Amino acid sequence: MKEKLKIGIFSFTSCEGCELTIFENSEEFTKMLNYVDIVNSRLIKEKNPEVNLDIAIVEGSIMSKKEAEELVKIRERSKILISLGTCAGSGCVQALRNFFSDRLKKKIIKEAQTEAFEKVKALDEIVKVDYYARGCPIDADDFYRIIKLIINNQIPRRYDVAVCKECKENENSCLLIKGIPCLGPVAYGGCKAICVTKGSYCAACRGVIRNSNVDSLRNVLKDRCKLSDKEINELFQQYNNVRGVREIKKLIKVKEQLRQDLYA
Amino acid sequence: MFLLKKQNLRNFIDALSQNEAKLKVIVPIQKDDGTIYYDEYEKNKDKEIIIEGRTDFSPKKYFLPEIEEIANFEKSENEVIIKEVLNNEKRIIFGIRPCDLNALLFLDEVLIKYMYPDKNYEARRKNTILIAIDCLEACNKSCFCSYLGTNIAKGYDICLTKIKEGFLVREGSNIGKNLLEKDGIRKILEKTDKEPKQISFECKNKINVEKIEELLEKNFESKVWQEEAERCLNCTSCTQVCPSCYCFYVKDELGFDDKKSRRLKCLDSCFLDRFSRISRDFVFRKSNKAKLRQFVCHNFYYSLVRNKMIKCVGCGRCIDVCPVKINIVEIIKKIRGYDGK
Numbered sequence A: 001m002k003e004k005l006k007i008g009i010f011s012f013t014s015c016e017g018c019e020l021t022i023f024e025n026s027e028e029f030t031k032m033l034n035y036v037d038i039v040n041s042r043l044i045k046e047k048n049p050e051v052n053l054d055i056a057i058v059e060g061s062i063m064s065k066k067e068a069e070e071l072v073k074i075r076e077r078s079k080i081l082i083s084l085g086t087c088a089g090s091g092c093v094q095a096l097r098n099f100f101s102d103r104l105k106k107k108i109i110k111e112a113q114t115e116a117f118e119k120v121k122a123l124d125e126i127v128k129v130d131y132y133a134r135g136c137p138i139d140a141d142d143f144y145r146i147i148k149l150i151i152n153n154q155i156p157r158r159y160d161v162a163v164c165k166e167c168k169e170n171e172n173s174c175l176l177i178k179g180i181p182c183l184g185p186v187a188y189g190g191c192k193a194i195c196v197t198k199g200s201y202c203a204a205c206r207g208v209i210r211n212s213n214v215d216s217l218r219n220v221l222k223d224r225c226k227l228s229d230k231e232i233n234e235l236f237q238q239y240n241n242v243r244g245v246r247e248i249k250k251l252i253k254v255k256e257q258l259r260q261d262l263y264a
Numbered sequence B: 001m002f003l004l005k006k007q008n009l010r011n012f013i014d015a016l017s018q019n020e021a022k023l024k025v026i027v028p029i030q031k032d033d034g035t036i037y038y039d040e041y042e043k044n045k046d047k048e049i050i051i052e053g054r055t056d057f058s059p060k061k062y063f064l065p066e067i068e069e070i071a072n073f074e075k076s077e078n079e080v081i082i083k084e085v086l087n088n089e090k091r092i093i094f095g096i097r098p099c100d101l102n103a104l105l106f107l108d109e110v111l112i113k114y115m116y117p118d119k120n121y122e123a124r125r126k127n128t129i130l131i132a133i134d135c136l137e138a139c140n141k142s143c144f145c146s147y148l149g150t151n152i153a154k155g156y157d158i159c160l161t162k163i164k165e166g167f168l169v170r171e172g173s174n175i176g177k178n179l180l181e182k183d184g185i186r187k188i189l190e191k192t193d194k195e196p197k198q199i200s201f202e203c204k205n206k207i208n209v210e211k212i213e214e215l216l217e218k219n220f221e222s223k224v225w226q227e228e229a230e231r232c233l234n235c236t237s238c239t240q241v242c243p244s245c246y247c248f249y250v251k252d253e254l255g256f257d258d259k260k261s262r263r264l265k266c267l268d269s270c271f272l273d274r275f276s277r278i279s280r281d282f283v284f285r286k287s288n289k290a291k292l293r294q295f296v297c298h299n300f301y302y303s304l305v306r307n308k309m310i311k312c313v314g315c316g317r318c319i320d321v322c323p324v325k326i327n328i329v330e331i332i333k334k335i336r337g338y339d340g341k
Helices: A016-023 A028-032 A065-076 A085-090 A093-099 A102-112 A142-149 A162-168 A214-223 A229-237 A248-263 B008-017 B100-112 B119-127 B175-183 B212-218 B223-230 B237-241 B290-305 B317-321 B328-338
Strands: A004-009 A036-043 A053-059 A062-064 A078-084 A115-120 A129-132 B001-005 B024-031 B038-041 B067-075 B080-084 B092-096 B128-133 B156-163 B164-173 B246-254 B260-266
Touching: A016 A028, A016 A142, A036 A053, A036 B237, A053 A085, A053 B119, A065 A078, A065 B080, A078 A085, A078 A142, A085 B100, A085 B156, A085 B164, A093 B024, A102 A115, A102 B237, A115 A248, A115 B156, A129 A142, A162 B237, A214 A229, B001 B008, B008 B024, B008 B092, B008 B164, B080 B212, B100 B119, B100 B128, B100 B290, B164 B175, B212 B223, B212 B290, B223 B290, B223 B328, B237 B317, B290 B328, B317 B328
Parallel strands: A004 A036, A004 A053, A053 A078, A078 A129, B024 B092, B092 B128, B128 B156
Antiparallel strands: A062 A115, B001 B164, B024 B038, B067 B080, B067 B260, B156 B164, B246 B260
16 A cells, blocks of 8 residues: 555635535545545644645635745645635635725725735745646535546646536526626636526636637627626626736746745 | 327327337427427426427437446456446437437448447447437528538438428338337327428528538638637537537546546547647647637538538537637638638
8 A cells, every 4th residue: 555645735815615625525535535644634633733745735815924924834845736716726705805996905904904915816826836626616526536636646637628618518508698797718617517507607716717718708798798898807806816817927927026025 | 101190299209208118208398598408308297398490409418428438447456457338328319300310420420430430329329219300491590401401301210290280200210110100109190191291491591512622621721710710719619519529538537446447438629728639738729720620621621521421410509609609601601702812
């Protein structure tokens, strides 16, 4: 028998719902325990020692310098870092703050959260993230797929398929054609298109696909759904707050800058 | 030739579902949101059966499921045991339209007759009884089946044609003949001398497929591709609803314990990067232009060269489902317009 992998699960600013989703699927979770040791988890363990890890699973977005420093420490002592959920991947609701007016921001940050960053950050703006389990909350099957591949010494691939594919699998009719706003065509799939199937719209909670044709979708939202530019931005901002849309290139610069700041 | 009275349609389907072999009957029905799709009759007894117009989704899923297990493997002490998974589902599909029947004939050409037969597809085809409904007129503004000859039902077991009193029922195979002679079903039908009219209608969406393979070969670098593909979202809706799209990829789904790992065959789409990804991360068909060109050329050019059939059956679903209004017929028209310029 191979030696068990050491896993740590860490939470920053989030609801910890994603972590709960991991434990909720008890069948897969107990099977996973044959292969891994959970050495660190605030939710299920009393003692959480700081040891070197094989896999660090991190959820939540980074609000303050203190959190950022802690994240860098986690990164330094783990071989693989998995970003868990939308908070860690693209900001989620707490990062709606990024779009507050300057006056309000000042009041909040200066008076309430003195240690806080002016902008809420995703993990990959600060450290290197190896794999992403996406969604708000995550899809348990999607998460265990990544873990299984790592345990079997394989490399999990980015699943850059739009939600539309799974939506058509479920035989839904297209909301955009009916004139209802939906971000499915540019959103990462893997969620089994659960929102649209259950009668809602896709808000791209799993993030916007790299290199997807966002400009074209903006035109569709304008033409078919009669949305204004501002409304389209609001739609995108519900879950994808940290980098607007498509600012990956800039992001790398930010990451380096921040790392320098932290080590200085 | 038999006559099935209008009010007896439901009795006919009930009789079909009470067969000895316990075959499940699949019928076209409507969802609450208006989508017309195929589902089991047993589960949807209270719903109306849609016999007119095109269905929004074809019954392709009963022949090429989205995800299907083709093998599983287990690791014992010194060896790996691989087991092939074979399929033996049996069904009756009621109300399949001529375009979807023709799509199945094309899939037969590719997946059974051409080089390597797909065992599971072959088994499903053999185990499915097809009851078709003739189209008497163009069912919507985007279909163009009459120009491809796919508006006429072929390869069915039983075919229904709508007339004033109800339906004319004719058999197309021995399986169909035997089914119609069964007691429960024969009771509902009346003998008649009437013959269905010759089907001849013209669709509104005109397409000219004369020498189309030459046209597309000549215009491989046409500027039309870029113009049309610029707004493509790569959402894969068109390939998902296409009744004759069959491209797939194979992946291994690993279990936690080395046991119970599965090899899955999943439907793919040529609009995805992963479709042409090789050597871990090199995508050789990356631009939207190349992806759209692949889709159109496979439909009208490659299939004609390789399988001697046009893959497209002219149902027009890809046109209706596209959020950015990319229209396969318009593309061909545009290329013809630019041809030689």
